[in-house]
Amino acid sequence: MTTRNLTCATTAGLSRAVRALAREHALDPEVRGRLVLSAAEAAGAALRAGRETGLEWAYDPGAGLLTVVLRTPGDTGPAAELPMAPDAVTEDEVVWRLPAGPPVDDAEEAPGGDALAAEELRVVLAAADALTAEHRRLKDELEETNSGVLALYVQLDERDKQLRTAHGQTLRELEDALRxxxxxxxxxxxxxxxxxxxxxxxxxxxxxxxxxxxxxxxxxxxxxxxxxxxxxxxxxxxxxxxxxxxxxxxxxxxxxxxxxxxxxxxxxxxxxxxxxxxxxxxxxxxxxxxxxxxxxxxxxxxxxxxxxxxxxxxxxxxxxxxxxxxxxxxxxxxxxxxxxxxxxxxxxxxxxxxxxxxxxxxxxxxxxxxxxxxxxxxxxxxxxxxxxxxxxxxxxxxxxx
CATH class of the missing domain: 3.60.40.10 (PPM-type phosphatase domain)
Structure with a gap:
């Protein structure tokens, strides 16, 4: 298992580095996007304070796991609220362990950072569109269900009126029979x-x-x-x-x-x-x-x-x-x-x-x-x-x- 690392001084540089290693190990665009956002948020405070952030990653071919370690001396940011929940958090480290494939050396054919970001955005938009469509479908089903329930209530109310009328008539007849x-x-x-x-x-x-x-x-x-x-x-x-x-x-x-x-x-x-x-x-x-x-x-x-x-x-x-x-x-x-x-x-x-x-x-x-x-x-x-x-x-x- 080979460990690699680098040092980042800006949020943009850190995002490019995380996006590159994620692309190298063929992570899904949605997972890649969450990892990029999480690393940027976790290291944001340190980078804004002018402190360099270390990025280390290693691939275990036997387990098929990619371990990504973000070192932010003195400040790990709001780790509990990151888009991708970390597997471990210490005072100056945030660790993610992700299922991944072996590194692929296709640097010449690899798309640029902007293209990768656009791909991640398309995935997010597709997911949002799917959620919107599902919400619309559920809303339509709910309206249809409510309409059916309302119709049932109307029927039950009418039936209740009929039963009360019949019940009242029976009771009046019973009273007349006793009188x-x-x-x-x-x-x-x-x-x-x-x-x-x-x-x-x-x-x-x-x-x-x-x-x-x-x-x-x-x-x-x-x-x-x-x-x-x-x-x-x-x-x-x-x-x-x-x-x-x-x-x-x-x-x-x-x-x-x-x-x-x-x-x-x-x-x-x-x-x-x-x-x-x-x-x-x-x-x-x-x-x-x-x-x-x-x-x-x-x-x-x-x-x-x-x-x-x-x-x-x-x-x-x-x-x-x-x-x-x-x-x-x-x-x-x-x-x-x-x-x-x-x-x-x-x-x-x-x-x-x-x-x-x-x-x-x-x-x-x-x-x-x-x-x-x-x-x-x-x-x-x-x-x-x-x-x-x-x-x-x-x-x-x-x-x-």
């Missing part, structure tokens, strides 16, 4: 409002039932089963069906809650529900209430006086379920009776404050058309909701006609 039809009872006006705790569970444990008994009195059941969603709906349906059966069989009002608990216990031992039962004679205005741990009904007289009708009892699934002697009251024409679940009064987690606000809301809508009353009261009560819950409000007004 008993409006009854006709001369002398009474009835209306109801139901609002689930969340739109993802449009049914819950708050249900109602109303029907006319053979003697002409109207029976109303309000149920609030523990929990939310379909599971609590099933429990509430079991309660309303059992209550309806017992009422139509002629059981006394005060016995129905306890009897319902006995009927359901073998089939649904997990059921826990509060119940409020009301019987109203549309002719006389006579009212009977039986309670099972449920919030009291609100009676608002036509003259504006209001009173909660407290009836004692324990709910279904509670210890010692059942109702005590029914509370009796007489409605007068224009009086408003409001039956509800705790979601109406406990949205702010203070039942006492909620009952006070409920009286205010009922006063506000006392003279409104009956079909508007439950929804309007619920809207006033839910201006702030800290504790969302299923909400049921049922309004009854005696017309006296």
């Amino acid at each position: 008993p039809p409006l009854i006709e009872a001369d002398g009474l006006e009835l209306a109801v409002h139901y609002e689930p705790a969340g739109t993802d569970a449009p049914t819950g444990g708050d249900l109602y039932d109303w029907f006319v008994l053979p003697d002409g009195t109207v029976h109303i059941t309000i149920v609030d089963a523990l929990g939310h969603g379909v599971t609590s709906t099933r429990s509430a349906l079991n309660v309303t069906h059992a209550v309806r059966t017992l009422a139509l069989e002629g059981h006394r009002l005060q016995s129905i809650v306890a009897r319902t608990d006995e009927i359901l216990y073998p089939f649904d031992r997990a059921v826990m529900a509060t119940v409020l039962l009301a019987r109203i004679d549309p002719v006389t205005g006579e009212l009977w209430l039986a309670n099972g741990s449920h919030p009291p009904a609100l009676l608002l007289r036509r003259d504006g006086t209001a009173r909660y009708l407290e009836a004692r009892g324990r709910g279904i699934g509670f210890p010692l379920p059942g109702s005590e002697t029914p509370l009796t009251e007489r409605l007068a024409p224009g009086d408003l009776l409001l039956l509800y679940t705790d979601g109406l009064t406990e949205s702010r987690r203070d039942p006492i404050e909620g009952e006070r606000r409920l009286i205010e809301a009922a006063h506000k809508h006392l003279q409104s058309p009956i079909e508007e009353v439950p929804g309007a009261i619920a809207e006033d009560m839910h201006t702030v909701i800290l504790h969302p819950d299923d909400t049921l409000a049922l309004a009854v007004r005696l017309t006296g006609q």
